[in-house]
Amino acid sequence: MNFKRVPRILDSQELMDYAFSRASREARRVSAPGARLQRVKKREERRIIIAGSSIRRYLNRILMRIPRIEELTPFYHELIETLVGMEKFTHSLRSLRWMVNKIERLEREYARKVRSARDEDEVHRHRKEFYGRLASLLRKIEPELLFLREARERLKNLPNVEDTFTVVIAGAPNVGKSSLLRRLTGAEPRVESYPFTTNQLLLGYFEHHHKRVQVIDTPGLLDRSFEEMRREEMQCILALKHLANLVVFLFDITETCGYPMEEQLRIYESIAQSFDVDIIPVINKVDLLTEEKLREARKIEPLDRALICSAKEGRGVAEIIKKIDKAMDNK
Ligand SMILES: Nc1nc2c(ncn2[C@@H]2O[C@H](COP(=O)(O)OP(=O)(O)O)[C@@H](O)[C@H]2O)c(=O)[nH]1
Ligand SMILES: [Mg+2]
Numbered sequence: 001m002n003f004k005r006v007p008r009i010l011d012s013q014e015l016m017d018y019a020f021s022r023a024s025r026e027a028r029r030v031s032a033p034g035a036r037l038q039r040v041k042k043r044e045e046r047r048i049i050i051a052g053s054s055i056r057r058y059l060n061r062i063l064m065r066i067p068r069i070e071e072l073t074p075f076y077h078e079l080i081e082t083l084v085g086m087e088k089f090t091h092s093l094r095s096l097r098w099m100v101n102k103i104e105r106l107e108r109e110y111a112r113k114v115r116s117a118r119d120e121d122e123v124h125r126h127r128k129e130f131y132g133r134l135a136s137l138l139r140k141i142e143p144e145l146l147f148l149r150e151a152r153e154r155l156k157n158l159p160n161v162e163d164t165f166t167v168v169i170a171g172a173p174n175v176g177k178s179s180l181l182r183r184l185t186g187a188e189p190r191v192e193s194y195p196f197t198t199n200q201l202l203l204g205y206f207e208h209h210h211k212r213v214q215v216i217d218t219p220g221l222l223d224r225s226f227e228e229m230r231r232e233e234m235q236c237i238l239a240l241k242h243l244a245n246l247v248v249f250l251f252d253i254t255e256t257c258g259y260p261m262e263e264q265l266r267i268y269e270s271i272a273q274s275f276d277v278d279i280i281p282v283i284n285k286v287d288l289l290t291e292e293k294l295r296e297a298r299k300i301e302p303l304d305r306a307l308i309c310s311a312k313e314g315r316g317v318a319e320i321i322k323k324i325d326k327a328m329d330n331k
Helices: 012-028 036-065 074-083 086-115 120-140 142-155 177-185 231-243 261-274 291-297 317-330
Strands: 165-170 190-193 200-208 211-217 246-251 279-283
Touching: 012 036, 012 120, 012 142, 036 086, 036 120, 074 086, 074 142, 074 231, 086 120, 086 142, 120 142, 165 177, 165 231, 177 200, 177 211, 177 246, 177 317, 200 317, 211 317, 246 261, 246 317, 261 279, 279 317
Parallel strands: 165 211, 165 246, 246 279
Antiparallel strands: 190 200, 200 211
16 A cells, blocks of 8 residues: 555646657658648647647556555545545546546547648648647646645655554553553564654564564654544544554553553543454553552453553563464454
8 A cells, every 4th residue: 555656746837848849859850751731740640649648647557556445444444534525536537437438548549630631731721620629628628737746745654564463552652552562572663653743653563473464653643532632643543443453552540650550541442432442451660560559450440351461571561472372363
């Protein structure tokens, strides 16, 4: 899934300049034997074909390099819907396809007219008329071209995620999400930007029983309750739910993260309500905990069934992997 490969989208004027100047350049090289009229015809026919086909080729390149809508995962589908609107997007692509066919027909029609013209004046008249019709066709798709130009800008920096079993780590800031990600995947995460926000996604991978697992940490995204979010931001965040097969939600009952349990539980609720996958609650920083404190915390739902771990020391991480493995089997 990559919009970076889509070439810069030219507007109708730029497209015409490009096509007409190529056509003149190439037509000058035409040298046909025989009578002057034959030569003029050959040259003008060439101009028509080069002008039309260079526009068609350019539009086809765009169409080919834009990721296929039918192959988009629900995650990207949702992001495109939020960022540019899926309906307008598919409409614009349809217009481009229509334009390619239309130009091809026009090209053939006018090439034929030029070939059967009776004198030079007629040849030039047909060629000029073709240019005029081509220009007005291109002006017709100007709104679609401008829309696609803007869409490309917005979509070229979408995060690169894999379509594989995905665990999203959530929880308040400083509870240990990034530490756990590093523990699980044994590496520094890859960083990807996330649209509409200044936030990033951190991605890591591990293999368990020959199955590949993608682990995502979402600093600044899934670490607060959703009440205070802007609409677009919210929608982008909700796109994450299409990505997640499982959520690991970290609690820090020592509250050294700076967020009281009340707030942490509120964030948990937000996520439980908007993600329809299993959430594994995990109490982190167990190395700082007394038995007493842990017993006390266990009285609150969902901590009663939480796993315990220390992302710092590695304790309990194997149990989290076991749970992930079980969730993969049930998928
Ligand atoms: N004592 C202890 N500290 C931890 C543990 N996990 C994370 N930390 C510390 O908590 C702070 C925040 O961790 P980080 O992984 O950046 O949290 P995030 O903001 O949720 O990604 C860092 O100083 C970590 O070293 C743990 O299990 N035990
Ligand atoms: Mg972090």
